[in-house]
Amino acid sequence: MNHPASRVVPRAAAAAATTILLQISGAAFVYAILSAEEGWQVVALLGLLGFGFYLLERLPWINDVVVALLARVPVVTTATAAVIVLGFPFLVGSNTYILHLLIVAQLYAVLALALNFQLGSANIPNFATGASYGIGAYVSALLAVNFNVSFWLTLPVAALAATLFGFVIGIPCMRTRDTYLALVTIAFAVVVHQLLNNFEWTGGPNGLVGIPAPTLFGHSFADPIEVFGWTLPSQANFYYLAAAVVIIAVITARRLHESHIGLAWNALRADEMAAKAQGINVAWYKVLAFAVDAFLAAFAGTIYAFYVSYISPDNFTFLVSVTIMTMVIVGGMDNIFGVIVGAFLLTILPEKLRAFSDYRLLIFGVIVIGFLMIRPEGLFPQRLRHYGVER
Amino acid sequence: MSALLAVENVTMRFGGLVALDNITFFMEKGSVLAVIGPNGAGKSTLFNVVTGVYRPTAGRVKFDGVDITGMPTHEVVRRGVARTFQSSRLFRDLSVLDNVIVGMHTRASAGVLDVLFRPAVARRELATAVEKAEALLRESSGPLYEQRYRPAGTLAQADRRRLEIARALASQPKLILLDEPSAGMDDAETDALVADIERLRAQHPELSVILIEHDMRVVEAFPEHVMCIDYGRLIAGGRFEAVRANPHVQEAYLGTAAADA
Structure with a gap:
């Protein structure tokens, strides 16, 4: 009764139809903005998006109703999402530029979900996610280039290496908080970038070249995919791979969020002293947030390295960390869906607004300040947990 | 016979x-x-020493036969000490229900790997925690259960205090420390608080309570053991009537002239 969504108990058939329609319109919108070429098309679509968010702001119950609808028919929701994700490359066809944007957007979604454990759940301002991303990319690339290790093996190894790094920065960070903690992580991000730039064995500023494409059951990811007479460009391989990692990240995020671990993070975000008084080992939970962040970021890094087959320190600057942070703030702290929307928006928009590319950082700065002042909770604010039938 | 708490x-x-x-x-x-004493006498510091927030410069704290001096707070809590704060410190943006579930943190046994790879186990454990938390909220004297899906920060003052006590009880403590639970309450709310504490004792006869109080009406309701701290020193201890009559106590509260009058 307290929950607004319980006012709307739609019938399953209606809910299913609406769910499918909603998701298809969402996908259509993404397709439209990706394929928009003319300036006026982009502006019109952005206007539409802005109007949508304005409606959400004015009529917050829309959000509740949509969430209730999707949760009413979970199987339909998941199936529709799966069909959309699997089918999107067929819709895009041979337009590799759109596929490339989608791959990058998905990798950023993974990174933003990773940072969300810290910034969103536990309010730890970590500016070193870009560094973990870089460590993942470099570890896997070095293994593949020097020792011919298979992609599938480098993936967990890189993740473990980055997690170790997460512990290494997490532990000194426990001695600081707030602004000082942010400074420590900034220092780490800069140090990692400098090390990658100066070490001999990382290729220095030239980076690493010739990272071999992964293969799966004899199918090289450098080759096009052929199914039922359709031919998808080779980028589709990485599109599906990135989608799989997004799914892993979402499942990880959901499981942690809906457990006592997610609650403990939220508790220490709200009041560290009171969290300790509930028996929460605050230091351990903070370090854990660093480790999970690094683990997922390394997954994204590995895929990036094998996708572009060439990495250099400049792919993993401090700026990357700032971009990821912007995505979390804009999308919505501690809201999984919101963070993904943030990642897609902030990957696609700068591409579509190429004319302003010189002002990219300035625009990001304005966006962050604007959001922190006007809507600090982001586009999709965190939601109270509901248990059992109330959901 | 060994004491539950030895300072x-x-x-x-x-x-x-x-x-x-x-x-x-x-x-x-x-x-x-009941611990009484003027503002700044060191009462809250005492709580912080017992719960491991501060490590004492000298001396020992033993709880349930174990030396807990300087042990980290979360360890002390795990051993069965719970507390509330002078200015209520709820997790304001979490729901009332979630506040109590966080209070059960020490009872959660699922680790990170369980949560990630055995979701059914973790989910079952959380479902049990939800049930227990709802039971605790129903037991509470205020309308907390009805408000369980509200952010804790939006509760009325008296309900916040009740929620803090419910949250502290969630860890199934042996000792509960209440830091000025009647602060900011009117007479009716204070009476309700006394009734709450009495009910708490009836429900959990094994539970020990330390109460920092300024309101003598609350102290009077629990007159068996009262101690008065002033400038960090224990100046009187015993039954309420005796402590109240103690000239040092009167001096601490009212000043020398009044005590002489």
């Missing part, structure tokens, strides 16, 4: 300031101890 010769110095000066007292299972 032995505890001294706490912050630089030149002596916040606690050689304090010694013992507490039995199932008893209520």
